Amino acid sequence: METKIVLGIDGNSIIVARTIGPCQKEEIARFELDELVDLIQYRYATPWNSGKDALEKLFYILNEIFAIYSVNPEIKKEDAIKNIRFRIHENINK
Secondary structure, eight states, X not given: OXXXXXXXXXXXXXXXXXXXXXXXXXXXXXXXXXXHHHHXXXXXXXXXXXXXXXXXXXXXXXXHHHHHHHHOTTOOHHHHHHHHHHXXXXXXXX
16 A cells, blocks of 8 residues: 655644555654744744744635535535635634
8 A cells, every 4th residue: 555645734734744545644753833834944044023923824725725615525626725714614704
């Protein structure tokens, strides 16, 4: 069986995992938000505040994508994008 490396989101961290079969994954590493910000700052000379702000916003969006597909795995991507843009899944703009 082919082993794959996958990335997952868990709150404010990125998990690196290895597949161990069709339904199992083994966590290899976990990168916290501050560690990711530090990598962005070091690699791209981005100010810490700016890098953290952008990364936090990305995490919010990724968590919203995860939440939408957790509730409805059959949702079309276009509908998911619309829901995120207008925060429909949170009953804010209804």
